[in-house]
Amino acid sequence: MARGTSRAQPGVVQPTHDISRSVLASGWRRSPRGHLALVLVLLSPLVALAREETRTPVTRAAPASALPTDATLEQLLAEALEARPELRQAEAQVRAARERVPQAGALPDPVLQVGIQNDGFDGLMIGEMEGSYISIMASQALPFPGKRALRTEVARLGATAVSARVARARLSIEAEVRRGYLDLLLTRERLVLLDRLQALWKQSADMARIRYETGEGAQSDLLRAQLELNRLRQRQLALRAEERVRVQSLNRQSGRPLDEPLPTTTRVRDVGVPELGDREAAERDSLERSPELAERRALMAQAEQQMALARRERLPDFTVSAGVMPRGGDFPPMWQASVGVNLPVFSGRMRSRVVAESGAQTESTTHAVAALEQDLRLRVRERLIALEALRDTVAIYRDGLLMQSAATAESTLTQYRVGRASFASVLEANTGIIRDEEDYLRTLVDAQRLAIAQAEVSLEPVASMGGGGQGAGGMPGAGSAPSASARGAAPAGSAPGAAPSTSSSMSGM
Template sequence: MSPPASRLDAPRSLVVVLALLAPMAALAQAPLSAPEAQATPVSSLATDETLSKLLTEALEARPELRQVEAQEKAAQERVPQAGALPDPVLQVGIQNDGFGELMIGEMEGSYFSIMASQALPFPGKRDLRTQVARLGAKAVSAQVLRARLTIEAELRRAYLDLLMTRERRGLLDRLEAIWKQSADLARIRYETGDGAQSDLLRAQLELNRIRQRRVALNAEERTRVQTLNRLSGRPLDEPLPTTTRVRDLGIPELGEGEAAEKDAMERSPELAEGRANIAQSQQQMALARRERWPDFTVSAGVMPRGGDFPTMWQANVGVNLPIFSGSKQNRAVAESVAMADAATRATETVEQVLRLRVRERLTALSALRETATLYRSGLLMQSAATAESTLTQYRVGRASFASVLEANSGIVRDEEDFLSTLVEAQRLAIAQAEVSLEPVAALGGGSAGAGGMPGAGSAPSAPARGAALSGGAAGAAPSSASSSMSGM
């Protein structure tokens, strides 16, 4: 069957096809050229001016931090209260002979009385109570440090999510350009009788899917910006420009094993709070033992009798008798011993978990570093070379149109996985700075072909993500930096 009259003649169509294939090859190779893939990172989250400004504003505006600071102030105000003497007691009274009339000044046994008494704890109790309260305030101070570290980590992670979302949008732009070129190529080949109509329909379908994913990415970006503005106390819809690129962040350094552990032990708010709790429990144990000793009460008073009767006075010293110490004071000692042991065990648990988390992060970071090296040193360039080779084979009729499109889309998938590797490495550094006790997410396969995203704890499974990247089933909306660009 002869082609329709509207179709182009063969020589002209060949020129047009070659003209369209050249930009496709350029689009495939542009983001993955050897100099850029192997370039030394030129930026860092630590030097990002926008992030530094957001951190400053967050520490000034977050109500969560003001809340724990108020709790710390309340705990400090309890310190002088704990060591203060009990309030003295003032008594004013009258004693009268008979009920008929007031006999003060007429009867010897009738008088006014003014009495004052003061309770005096056994020596050492007040100091111990002050120490207990002071150590309690120290434990609350560790909670303030935890709040600061958590606020900074939350904001850094949210900023990293925004950077990754914008990187994904750039990758989507690159993929859209490839599909536009592919649609034009499919249309020309169909008109010249060299291609199938299904190729043209597939290209048009993928362009519409890209438009759909762009809507989702734009909504995600707005959400990321609103989250950052909330975390820093800004108006929710205030624009937030960024200049840092994820591809330039590189892999951070967390130090050597022993040094990293020592640093975490020194900075951990949970360990600081645990040590304060241990010291407080020990002081409470000493106080419970001291409570076995009796407290004293001193009192004095005067009794004016009026008339010619001389004024009387009295002074008293009282002492409480701990006759129920077997069921009271002794039990308090046993309780404080148990509480001190519990605080010690809890702190040991925190220390063990913290050591584990540091080692986990170091191990995961080492794997991510190797993965990033593989991407930079060969995988990205191999992906581009594969696309170029497939394109060459397609020119001579030895490869299908679907193979060309799959190879070109694979370039974008590989770069997204590479960027996700860098993001996960930055997340490990954020967790280390936060001295987090949260477990490290399991690393993915590190292969775009398998659909894995290195270090993405919340990423879909490999088959699900691979289907999403290939433009198949629609996935769930991305929720973090580890979410994939569905359908890319």
């Protein structure tokens, strides 16, 4: 990047380097008015930025069911749902489970027997002896009435439970793409902040150089400014590498070539603070849409049907047989019909254990459903509490903190000019507002991640918040829910090729 330039970003005031150079050249040595003009030129981008934030009201994003999006994100989501093998895997598992339903209620195959009965061993006596004949017998086993229907229902409920994995895969894939896109936006906006900080360092280095040339400042101030410029270049390289990794991760998630560029027009500050609605509505939404809860409820119903089937299995099955015996000659053919029934002599004790096992399984799944409902309500309340704290934090940034940071930087530069502040204070003041804005952006990202987790119906807990001022990256608890289907029977957990965590911070910012 050329000296004195920075990335253009919509809505961001850029430093006016031509004006600053003219002030440095002509106003520094002439009068205190020139000194004040230099300070105002250096701080004008930051003050304008702070005023922009304070003029902009806190926007409320759409509910979790309608998360903010743009054309690029919509395309990524559509391609991810089309290309992800995890979703195809879950759909194949559902098809396999549904194919088991008609199998469960099918009758066993009939048995066909062909035989011969003959008098003596000297030759075939069919048609000559009354007791000699050919027999053709068919038999069919018939389960006790109601068993087939129960077996079919058990298999159907099992398929219903498996089908919840498709819903989990879709929710988790969408959440994974949204989080990756949000991280990409944050990384690119951090690069813009870093460019702006680099411009401020260059201006501060010019100030330190002029003070040193006029004998009013120390050479160490100039060396310190040059040192920080080199450190900024290192951080720029790291952030640009992180940007490439995030682009490749999103491309992998959507089935694109890894190096295909992803242009973005949305800024983190544009997405606003989401609104999850009132507690009762959010809890009801989670209970209705949770794939895990739907799966466990299907398993609970399946366990109840299995217990009913286990009781009915103690009843005997029937076998119906019929046959005809042609005897040949002048002898009329004979026929036979019979009905058999199973005698539970040895299986009776086993059947009672099967009933007891089914009862215990039903009780277990009932408690599992109750526990999951409690977890879902807890996660919703955790997200609502965390989101309220983040919303208040954003208000603090917009209502005063950014303006106060800009005013502090302006005051420190003025005091440095008259010798009442050290250059270290100037350096800290120059980076303070950039650091505050980065923390402000991270707070917005954390809020959006909570909304994404709510839309995903995530079961992952919300981690404790360290506060925006600490530069805590994405909240771990605002991530993804455990899912075997969307993670390749792992995320929608960490996605393969996932980008580095957003918790990495810019040292010195």
